[in-house]
Amino acid sequence: MAAKRAKTASIAALAACVSLVAGGCTVANSGRGGYDPGTLRIVISQEPPTLEPCESSLTSTGIVVRSNITEPLIERDPSSGDLTPLLSTAWRQDSPNRWTFDLRDGVTFSNGAPFTAEDAKFAIDRAVNSDLQCNVDGYVFGDEKLGLETPDDRTLVVTTAKPDPILPLRISFVEIVPRTTSTTEKVREPIGTGPYAIDNWEYGQKLVLTRNDRYWGEAPSFAKAEYQWRSEGSVRAAMITNDEADIATGLGPEDGAGDLGVPFDNNETTALRIQATEPPLDDMRVRQAINYSINRTGIVKALFRGLGEPASQLIPTGVVGYNPDLQPFPHDTDKAKQLIAEAKADGVPVDKEIRLIGRTAQFPKIAETIEVMQSELAEIGLNVKIEMMDTAAQLQYQLRPFPENTGPYLVMIMHGNQAGDAAFSLDQYIRSTGPQNAYGTPAFDRKIDAAEALTGQARQDALAKLFAEEPEEIMQLAYLAHMQGILGKSERVGYTPNSATGDEMRLSEMTVIQPPGVTTPPNPS
Incomplete structure (x- = not known):
């Protein structure tokens, strides 16, 4: 009988809602706008390829798993x-x-x-x-x-x-998992000690985290967090302005978030990594020409709308090892053409097709940035073909072991400097055996070893010197910009983005700002 009364009441409520549809009726207790106010709605640029905690150094994984689940x-x-x-x-x-x-x-x-x-x-x-x-x-x-x-x-x-x-x-980079976790294969859905646990992951659709009632620390404000993904920044911004999401990552100034877009300094540096073992990229003059060809200032101003700074090195200010005396490569098309001509005269196959690999939704205006670079490289006499890939495909070219028989290629990387010390950047991208390194020398590796053994000011000076010497001895990177970001944020969420937000967005730092007339379920005691 009780079930029958409940069903009758639901039908009555639905009928009332239909009759008042023009007035925007919502079901009782459903929350503002028809959604659950206890759920934090997040839209990111791409679905995480995995939530394996030992892959949390990857931005697309770490932004969800780090300090949230594990x-x-x-x-x-x-x-x-x-x-x-x-x-x-x-x-x-x-x-x-x-x-x-x-x-x-x-x-x-x-x-x-x-x-x-x-x-x-x-x-x-x-x-x-x-x-x-x-x-x-x-x-x-x-x-x-x-x-x-x-x-x-x-x-x-x-x-x-x-x-x-x-x-x-x-x-601090190792996320803790229980000793029952597999050691023979990586896990997509981990167990952790964090303030949230995985509730449901509908692959290709959405990911829902729920508050971990066993959490040892203070309970987070939101009972749930629901992640969706949209590759277009304008779509993510529209979800914020239309009250379909509370947090939107990776926005550009042109995406239309308006006053709900919060600019912040992130720790990302973008660069082209040059696969320097393949001709014509194995010739230093060609790599120099690539650096001279890039109009960093123009790209930052026109495409990034000033949200960034042309880069001269892999790390930004504030990281141990940053060299304040370095200047970005000047944009000098004539010099680049001269270097290509000299290499060609010596038999270097500068006409060989070079693949220019970018990752879809890697950062705002990535496609346009890649197109501009292709045009600049073509202008100096190189034969460059664009290939845009999703995260999984692009990572094959970014992380060792690299695919075989690829031919020469350039790959756009975006390096997060969340560690605060250049040792991580050097070991990853500059050391010859680094997992994202395509070229190096034992002699330079020894310099890295010596610098990383130091502490204090001696460490700072030695690391900074390496960033000055790398372009002269190796040059496998064409730096583009130290990036700034825009986070879309609903007025109902209290949160101040910081330099780690792009890599590690801690949900426990987000609080509920109550709109008038709406109550949110209290935190468990």
């Missing part, structure tokens, strides 16, 4: 650069090669399993020492293998083969 032992404050406790409450260097981490008590994973030192040991071993080829391994640790010990449930000891003065910073 957590590291330590977090880096994006504003101050300081390391702050998370799953580890304190850490200390016992000797040049040995660090001890004290672990937080009373933490459980979202599946109810307790977090212990064995889980921390397992997660680090899985991400760094295994054969899974985790991105965080190559990006953060390179070839380094770590020794791991657990004297008790609340203590983790990490040893390194050689002194590592920034080991805690490196450890």
Whole structure:
């Protein structure tokens, strides 16, 4: 009988809504505009290829998983650069090669399993020492293998083969997973200790996270977070202005978010990586010509609407190792043509087709940027063909092992400098064995080793010197710009984007700003 009354009441409510459709009727308790006010609606530029935590250094994965679903032992404050406790409450260097981490008590994973030192040991071993080829391994640790010990449930000891003065910073990149996680294959939907857990992932449609009621910290404001993805920035902006989304990432100034678009300094640097092992790109003069051909100032001004700064190096100001004395390559078409002519006269096959690879929705105006670069390269006498790819396809050319028999290619990269120290950038892109490196030398690798062993001002000076020397000795990158971003944000959400927002958007920092007449379900006590 109760079910019948409920059904009758629903039919009556629907009939009333139909009769008042012009007035915008919504179902009772459905929230403002017909949506649940306890759900944070987020639209991003692309579906995450995976939520595997050891791939969280990839922007498209990290923006969802890092510190939301899983957590590291330590977090880096994006504003101050300081390391702050998370799953580890304190850490200390016992000797040049040995660090001890004290672990937080009373933490459980979202599946109810307790977090212990064995889980921390397992997660680090899985991400760094295994054969899974985790991105965080190559990006953060390179070839380094770590020794791991657990004297008790609340203590983790990490040893390194050689002194590592920034080991805690490196450890902050490893997301902790339970020791029941697979070690033979990567997982798309992980278990973590974060404030949210995966509720439902309809591949190709949407991803829903739900508040983790077992979370050890303060409960986040929103009970759920729903991610959708739209490749066009104007569509994402329209979803904000039409109240179809609360947060929209990766917007450009022309996308139309208006007052709901919040500009912020992110930590991304864009560049063309030159596959310098393939002719004609293996000739230094050709690589120099590519650098001279790019009108960085024009691209930043016309396409980015001034939201950026022409780049002279892989890292921006504020990162240890930034060299303030470097200037971007000047735009000199005549000089570029001269270099190409000289190379051609010496038998370099400058007419050979070069692939110019971009990633769809990589940043606002990516397609137009690639087209401008193709035109500039064609003007100096190079034969360049554009290929736009989705994330999965483009990553094959960005990350080792690279496909075989590709021919010469240029690939647009966007490097997030969220670590705050140039060692990560150098090890990833400049060291000859780096996972995103296409060319290097043992001699330059030794310079990197020497610089990374230093601390303090000596470290800053040595790292800065490397960025001055790399274009002279190697030059496998044509830097474009240090980027700025625009985040679309609903008026009902309290959140200030920071330099890490593009890589790691912490949902727990987002609060509900109540519109008049609407109540949101309270946080659990």
